[in-house]
Amino acid sequence: MLYEYAVEPAAIGSSWQNFRYLFEKFGFDRGRLISRFPGKWEREVYAAANAMKPLERARLEVALREGKQTKFIRSGRPYDPALGTWFQNAVTQHAVAPFHAIISEHNPAAVSGVITVDDVDERHPLMMSSHTWEVERVGTTLAAAMRPLLTSAKTILFVDRFFDLSKAAYQETLKACLDVISAAGGNEVRCEIHFCDHDKRPPPEIVAREAHRWVNGMLPAGMSLLLFGWKERPGGEDFHARNLLTDIGGISVEAGFSAEGAHQKVQLGLLTPDLVKSKLDALVRTSAVYELVQPVLEIRSDGSVHSA
Structure with a gap:
């Protein structure tokens, strides 16, 4: 099936290891798609990658460009910076028009439907997708x-x-x-x-x-x-x-x-x-x-x- 995921830009862009591990999990052929939430999601990821080495950041930029056609889906959900963080926006929208799951660095309030980066695995129930x-x-x-x-x-x-x-x-x-x-x-x-x-x-x-x-x-x-x-x-x-x-x-x-x-x-x-x-x-x-x-x-x- 084709599932939409909200992926926290700061989490996936925090390191080359995180980016490579998470990004490869998505694609129309894999049944998992990254929501463009917010609309400039790729730009947010690139901004979050400031701590990466120049070569890693360049590789990330290429991967984002190449993945544009195969890994993303338009969200259509409003994003309001006044609500606070990306996570707060994602949880708010999840209550209105649910994502299949939210992937974030942390889940301090134990919100249902959230997977932390450390828990992302093909065998996680929210990551399973029948082809x-x-x-x-x-x-x-x-x-x-x-x-x-x-x-x-x-x-x-x-x-x-x-x-x-x-x-x-x-x-x-x-x-x-x-x-x-x-x-x-x-x-x-x-x-x-x-x-x-x-x-x-x-x-x-x-x-x-x-x-x-x-x-x-x-x-x-x-x-x-x-x-x-x-x-x-x-x-x-x-x-x-x-x-x-x-x-x-x-x-x-x-x-x-x-x-x-x-x-x-x-x-x-x-x-x-x-x-x-x-x-x-x-x-x-x-x-x-x-x-x-x-x-x-x-x-x-x-x-x-x-x-x-």
């Missing part, structure tokens, strides 16, 4: 499970052999996901749907005529949705796996994105960065893995459809 889990096949439930990726990514691909915008079951999940993206201010996010072409799928001319009705009210102003159809190459890979792929991580969606109801479950699984990259590479326009079916269609927020 596969099940959720109900309901659009809002699927979107909630994928929320950390949907709110942090700049490019999002819904990959499902049978994804069909004309079907209510797919519309439900897509709308729920787009609502999450929109609420996070993601109207500049690039969203794509990748599916396998087959005889029962609406042809491009039908999509162009009816898409405004299928996605009515779903797309935030300024956002567009790209539709990619693919064919399997003779003797090549099949187009079976269903995945949410992004520029920062990915999740396998075993049974696909169709919302079939709470009586059914779908298994989700975290994908490694290497696997995400290989799957993304297989879905570029010049792919040698699958054959692109032209035209690629772009549905805009005003309902118009264009070749892209």
